[in-house]
Amino acid sequence: MKHYDAIVIGGGHNGLVHAAYLAKAGRQVLVLERRHTVGGATITEEIHPGFKFLIGSYLISLLRPQVIQELELAKHGLELLPLESTLVPLTNGDYLADWPDHDMTRRELLRHSRRDAETYEEFSLTMRRLSLAMKPLLDLFPPDPTSLAPRDIEQMARIKGVLGHMQRKDFHTLCRLCTMSIADFLDEWFETQPLKAIKCTSGIIGTFMGVRSPGTGYVALHHYLGEIDGVRRSWAFPKGGTGAFAQSIANAAKAFGAEILENAPVHQVLIKHGAACGVVLEDGREFYADRVISNADAQRTFLKLVPKEHLPDDFLWDIQRFRSASPACKVNLALDGLPTFSAVPKGNEQLLRGSIEIAPSVDYLEQAYDDAKYGGWARKPFMDALIPSLLDPGMAPPGKHVMSLFVEYASSEIDWTPEKKAQFLEVVVDTLAEYSPDLKSKIIHKHIMTPHDIQEVFGITNGHIFHGELSLHQLLFLKPSPQWAQYKTPVRHLWMCGSSTHPGGCITGAPGRNAAMELLKDWSA
Amino acid sequence: MMLRLKTTPFHPRTEAIMQANQWRRWGGYSVASAYEMTHDREYLAMRNACALLDVSALYKYQITGPDAHAFLDRLVTRDISQMQPGGMAYTPWCDSRGKVVDDGTICRLDEGTFRLTAADPNYHWLEENAAGFEVVIEDVSEEIGTLALQGPCSREVLAEVFGDAIRELPFYGIIHLEDDLQVSRTGYSGDLGYEVWVPKQRALEIWDRIVEKGRRYALQPAGIWALDVARIEAGLIMLDVDYTPANKATTPAQASTPYELGLGWSVHLKKPHFVGKKALAREKAEGSALTLVGLEIDHDRLAQEHEKIGLPVHYPFVPWREIVPIFDEQQQVGYATCGSWSPTLKKYLALAQVKPGSSENLHVDIMVDRYRKRFDAKVKKLPFFNPPRKRG
Amino acid sequence: MKVLILGSTPNAFAAALTLADAGHTVEIVETATVVGAPYVTQDGGEAGLAYPHFCPVLGKQWGITLPSLAHTGRSARRADGSWLHVRRSGLIGATEHDDKAWPHFMTLMGQAGELLYYLLQNPEPPAYLAEAWRELGRRQSMEVLRLPWMSLRDLLDEWFEDQALKGLLAEVALEGVAQGPFASGTAFHLIGRWANGQVLSPTSLPGGSGSLMASLQAALEGRPVQFHHVPGTPELAPDQRSLTVGTQAFEFDFLLSDKDARWTYTQLVNPRYLETEFNTAIRNIRGRGVWQRGLGRCAYPGDWPEQARLDLIHWEPGLIRLEKAWDRVKRNLDVEEGPLQLCWPGLLDESRPADLIQESFGYGSGWMGRGPLDVTDRKYFTPVDYERDWQFTQGHLFGGDRDLSQSFFLRPIADYQPPLDNLDLCGSSLHPADHTGRAGAWKAQELIRRFSQS
Numbered sequence A: 001m002k003h004y005d006a007i008v009i010g011g012g013h014n015g016l017v018h019a020a021y022l023a024k025a026g027r028q029v030l031v032l033e034r035r036h037t038v039g040g041a042t043i044t045e046e047i048h049p050g051f052k053f054l055i056g057s058y059l060i061s062l063l064r065p066q067v068i069q070e071l072e073l074a075k076h077g078l079e080l081l082p083l084e085s086t087l088v089p090l091t092n093g094d095y096l097a098d099w100p101d102h103d104m105t106r107r108e109l110l111r112h113s114r115r116d117a118e119t120y121e122e123f124s125l126t127m128r129r130l131s132l133a134m135k136p137l138l139d140l141f142p143p144d145p146t147s148l149a150p151r152d153i154e155q156m157a158r159i160k161g162v163l164g165h166m167q168r169k170d171f172h173t174l175c176r177l178c179t180m181s182i183a184d185f186l187d188e189w190f191e192t193q194p195l196k197a198i199k200c201t202s203g204i205i206g207t208f209m210g211v212r213s214p215g216t217g218y219v220a221l222h223h224y225l226g227e228i229d230g231v232r233r234s235w236a237f238p239k240g241g242t243g244a245f246a247q248s249i250a251n252a253a254k255a256f257g258a259e260i261l262e263n264a265p266v267h268q269v270l271i272k273h274g275a276a277c278g279v280v281l282e283d284g285r286e287f288y289a290d291r292v293i294s295n296a297d298a299q300r301t302f303l304k305l306v307p308k309e310h311l312p313d314d315f316l317w318d319i320q321r322f323r324s325a326s327p328a329c330k331v332n333l334a335l336d337g338l339p340t341f342s343a344v345p346k347g348n349e350q351l352l353r354g355s356i357e358i359a360p361s362v363d364y365l366e367q368a369y370d371d372a373k374y375g376g377w378a379r380k381p382f383m384d385a386l387i388p389s390l391l392d393p394g395m396a397p398p399g400k401h402v403m404s405l406f407v408e409y410a411s412s413e414i415d416w417t418p419e420k421k422a423q424f425l426e427v428v429v430d431t432l433a434e435y436s437p438d439l440k441s442k443i444i445h446k447h448i449m450t451p452h453d454i455q456e457v458f459g460i461t462n463g464h465i466f467h468g469e470l471s472l473h474q475l476l477f478l479k480p481s482p483q484w485a486q487y488k489t490p491v492r493h494l495w496m497c498g499s500s501t502h503p504g505g506c507i508t509g510a511p512g513r514n515a516a517m518e519l520l521k522d523w524s525a
Numbered sequence B: 001m002m003l004r005l006k007t008t009p010f011h012p013r014t015e016a017i018m019q020a021n022q023w024r025r026w027g028g029y030s031v032a033s034a035y036e037m038t039h040d041r042e043y044l045a046m047r048n049a050c051a052l053l054d055v056s057a058l059y060k061y062q063i064t065g066p067d068a069h070a071f072l073d074r075l076v077t078r079d080i081s082q083m084q085p086g087g088m089a090y091t092p093w094c095d096s097r098g099k100v101v102d103d104g105t106i107c108r109l110d111e112g113t114f115r116l117t118a119a120d121p122n123y124h125w126l127e128e129n130a131a132g133f134e135v136v137i138e139d140v141s142e143e144i145g146t147l148a149l150q151g152p153c154s155r156e157v158l159a160e161v162f163g164d165a166i167r168e169l170p171f172y173g174i175i176h177l178e179d180d181l182q183v184s185r186t187g188y189s190g191d192l193g194y195e196v197w198v199p200k201q202r203a204l205e206i207w208d209r210i211v212e213k214g215r216r217y218a219l220q221p222a223g224i225w226a227l228d229v230a231r232i233e234a235g236l237i238m239l240d241v242d243y244t245p246a247n248k249a250t251t252p253a254q255a256s257t258p259y260e261l262g263l264g265w266s267v268h269l270k271k272p273h274f275v276g277k278k279a280l281a282r283e284k285a286e287g288s289a290l291t292l293v294g295l296e297i298d299h300d301r302l303a304q305e306h307e308k309i310g311l312p313v314h315y316p317f318v319p320w321r322e323i324v325p326i327f328d329e330q331q332q333v334g335y336a337t338c339g340s341w342s343p344t345l346k347k348y349l350a351l352a353q354v355k356p357g358s359s360e361n362l363h364v365d366i367m368v369d370r371y372r373k374r375f376d377a378k379v380k381k382l383p384f385f386n387p388p389r390k391r392g
Numbered sequence C: 001m002k003v004l005i006l007g008s009t010p011n012a013f014a015a016a017l018t019l020a021d022a023g024h025t026v027e028i029v030e031t032a033t034v035v036g037a038p039y040v041t042q043d044g045g046e047a048g049l050a051y052p053h054f055c056p057v058l059g060k061q062w063g064i065t066l067p068s069l070a071h072t073g074r075s076a077r078r079a080d081g082s083w084l085h086v087r088r089s090g091l092i093g094a095t096e097h098d099d100k101a102w103p104h105f106m107t108l109m110g111q112a113g114e115l116l117y118y119l120l121q122n123p124e125p126p127a128y129l130a131e132a133w134r135e136l137g138r139r140q141s142m143e144v145l146r147l148p149w150m151s152l153r154d155l156l157d158e159w160f161e162d163q164a165l166k167g168l169l170a171e172v173a174l175e176g177v178a179q180g181p182f183a184s185g186t187a188f189h190l191i192g193r194w195a196n197g198q199v200l201s202p203t204s205l206p207g208g209s210g211s212l213m214a215s216l217q218a219a220l221e222g223r224p225v226q227f228h229h230v231p232g233t234p235e236l237a238p239d240q241r242s243l244t245v246g247t248q249a250f251e252f253d254f255l256l257s258d259k260d261a262r263w264t265y266t267q268l269v270n271p272r273y274l275e276t277e278f279n280t281a282i283r284n285i286r287g288r289g290v291w292q293r294g295l296g297r298c299a300y301p302g303d304w305p306e307q308a309r310l311d312l313i314h315w316e317p318g319l320i321r322l323e324k325a326w327d328r329v330k331r332n333l334d335v336e337e338g339p340l341q342l343c344w345p346g347l348l349d350e351s352r353p354a355d356l357i358q359e360s361f362g363y364g365s366g367w368m369g370r371g372p373l374d375v376t377d378r379k380y381f382t383p384v385d386y387e388r389d390w391q392f393t394q395g396h397l398f399g400g401d402r403d404l405s406q407s408f409f410l411r412p413i414a415d416y417q418p419p420l421d422n423l424d425l426c427g428s429s430l431h432p433a434d435h436t437g438r439a440g441a442w443k444a445q446e447l448i449r450r451f452s453q454s
């Protein structure tokens, strides 16, 4: 049997990025993916013939530019189509749009509020300055603040340096933003409800918190850390869907010499003398390697794949209490034609090429959370919609369209029976139909991924899209466990490289890359 | 509704005379860079006859209410407490760090009505400043069209259009005419000139009347390029070109104080509290990081260098707007922000901000064909061009 | 120097006494309709806060020692009629699981509380803080660091299974806080309450919290401090050299405002004299008063356990119930089932009527429901009253929310520099955001240093 340098459990985008970096450094790497295809939550699937559905993630922004460069993803097939606008349709027939152009956005906002039209730019600049300052943190391994080890101290000093460079005022704004609710923060800037609401949504994506809960300010900032070709805070659709993006990393990894095995669910990590030495698959096959790196989420890794006796009690408790209750669903619709939105004036159809947000007001969002937080679902959910076939005609047959809907809130604690699933899918379609009366008549096929489905299909505990909540007590050196936040684990030679580690979820490639850097350094030491 | 930039109330007229589709953006409007193929004649008219400019893109705010006067006096750095109806003043205004937010004019239309013009939207800033005052702030930007008539013949033309009252108008005075329009003796050319403030419904009528009477005086509609040459000659600064407004600066160094912009004369530290007073008083005492200077670039040598390699001499007729390093010996001591050939003075001029105490003899790098060469740039007193008729 | 102090909370007195002891002339003037808010006792019952925490070090300095009466602890009555008693020594009536977890939880909270206490006891984070934190060891220090960011729900769900216990602790933490227990950062409030002993051993004063104010007033005797109570609207002269209330004028070299920051810089000082960004920051201070007091008569029910007589009693507490109440309060709707604490101060303190019942409505900004008992002669004191009669902006008793975004160097606003040369704050709007007298004493010390330099 072949002996590898490293085995990566899971072919999610972070697993692939990680494998590619190790392979690039000359290591023999094997990626084991339980599904029939790699990509994890970054995947495109033809659920209905001819229609490509984004059953997981749908847009890219936080992907680290280094990953694109160092893994030569453009050469391996990555194509990004930036989104231009954001549209908030309202039920009163009006709408609010964020156009791709500064002057147009200002003019649009003027229709709603003179004050907001002006604060908008200042707000964007402030967020830009904050994210500029924060961004270097994405590429650092989180230092242990209790440690006096030179590397930790050096890293702390770097963080201090990053923050020290900030203007005092910005530093204070950062402190406030991270400890405030996004709604409170936005109240200081804007008065227009739909404007506040769309800005609020960055604070609740994937997060089981309401817009009035402190901590959502940080989540919003997290979503501001992205860039496409240096344009801050912009989102792009990868041609062919996020699955095509995953394929580009897989291609890169293979080009560097990594092996990828699909349909290979890992049953357990093999541990000898306290050190990981390989894995055994559910079908009994065994693979051996010097290092085992798990791309699966922390709870799945340590509560399912590693026998308990190898883990200290404290650590186990940390993993058990790691919050991963999830509020997010994904719905895809195959459509017989482009739906019309009653709020969108004739001639402005180009607005449908951007994000469409069902987020008419802050209270709407808060109510959606309140409905779901005791273990239910929102009667009127928040939705982040996209019609990818308008950007990439390959996503649907000619003349037809696909629509991707990211939906909150519906609790992972619901017992998701097929009936419940169908009911909630109706809630989603009904809500959307309030804005698009001809939507229902155009639906050819509809498909929902509840938190439970996300768990079953992607193997993510509770279906939490970020592999665990992005709350402040689960960040940086607290992610996923206060003592094991530097990609290492209590089991020697077992590492983590998935979204449960710093800097967390989203399509970033950062955990995969950071973990690879750490692992390679550790290896050579 | 197609996505289009806004157009000013004069657009039907300006569009009709546009020869080369040279539109540009200004404050969310499309306005002319030049109406003719080149802007030469437009500029020359401004210095020799008169040029008509559509400056409606300026933001205009009307301030009324019992505290309007006190409110504005606290807002800006200049002491305007003595301003009488019919008075007008140019002034910058700052944030609490003493960094310039914008600059523009304030006029007192009547006892209780003031109007402030600005290059950028300022409604929110005005509102923020209104705490503790009883004032009403209205954005009248879109209600009022503004024409600037600049140049030695402008007085004659306007006197023919509006009557002899125009002749009495002092520098920085404003009068009401025909009930709903005003004429002020202001402008951005550093020359004799006027600005006409008209309700947008009457915009075309007024344009036509001015053009009609102006014909005898070789009136020429002019675009932004011509104005830009003139304002550089006049040493007048421009937002987003010579400075970044305080609320848009990414780093503190990007923002400027009035002292740094050569506007120290407009900071009246003796008046009671105004926004940024503490910081400005400190700067006044401790000195500024930069100071605005006029530069005269050695064009003779620039010409020689071109001739040496068999090229025609380069004249920067269209003003440039970019950040260009300025050196004192080998050391960068500041940067130029705009420059232009002055057809009137026959000099290559630039505006720059340099460290106080730098030499009078500075240097700048300029491309000669494909290679960069260093040229002398002498510090000159601003304004470069200041004809007596401006105030006379 | 002649210093005028506007307001009469313990911070005002602490500032006055500190200044007077350094030889400055001090006048205190209170313009609210009552003196000594938020510690006002009426007919034996507290109209405002009942458990003063005047700084013992300061108290000693001025000979103020008050005998404190310790409640035995807290109790929760569950919906099924069963009882839970929370004692420093342990839980009574709890589940086995919670019983076991309790001592460990006390240790953790004690450690976090102690560290926070160091922060609250000093104007700047003391150097020994980092050391004390490291001394906890790697594991515990991380646990402590994790706490303040958590929601009460996350924290309490990690430790306990009994809704009543979780609800009780969350209610203590959130009393007067405009947040629900599901919100991140709410665990910080529990650490704060733990730090001053309010969770396990709340102590009151004989005769009510107003007696603290009486002794503070008494301490002025023989010191160069004059006290005036002139209800009305204070007007600051434009030259900021004198303050007029009605017909009375007070001259000063320096004015210290014990009123909250929002009140001081909008009502007292006209914002037109201040910098614009400062005004914006002041306007953005959050502090919605959501706490309400009820005072009435009702004997301790005979069928309630003896054990709870001297306790603070929480009525059917629960995390979900608390969050649901907040769902309504945050939308300005009335709640029937909000968090309710009951107490019979007269059972502990013979100087007060035995049937005096004191109710504390955690989210009491609107109609709070009647509660479980037949209370007669009931009087409510609401945020509206506190704003109108006590001059507390939005009826918030601590000069603005005390969450992480408005604590320490972010309090009262980030980078606060007194904008006027001879006026500053000295009350609970400043760190440490309480009525211990520390904010006042520290500000006074700062002034004394400044005066001696100039």
Ligand SMILES: Cc1cc2nc3c(=O)[nH]c(=O)nc-3n(C[C@H](O)[C@H](O)[C@H](O)COP(=O)(O)OP(=O)(O)OC[C@H]3O[C@@H](n4cnc5c(N)ncnc54)[C@H](O)[C@@H]3O)c2cc1C
Residues within 6 Å of the ligand: A009, A010, A011, A012, A013, A014, A015, A032, A033, A034, A035, A038, A039, A040, A041, A042, A055, A056, A057, A058, A059, A060, A061, A062, A264, A265, A266, A267, A295, A296, A297, A300, A305, A328, A329, A330, A406, A449, A454, A457, A458, A459, A460, A463, A464, A465, A466, A467, A497, A498, A499, A500, A504, A505, A506, A507, A508
């Ligand atoms: C519905 C949804 C929408 C999202 N939308 C966006 C978006 O628009 N933009 C964005 O940036 N982010 C989005 N995200 C988040 C983002 O997709 C994830 O954070 C990210 O893809 C996680 O990548 P990962 O590689 O860390 O983990 P995953 O993608 O979860 O990969 C883990 C992999 O491990 C495999 N695995 C697990 N257990 C085993 C085992 N025992 N043996 C073998 N293999 C195993 C899984 O099958 C999976 O392939 C979304 C997520 C979801 C679920």
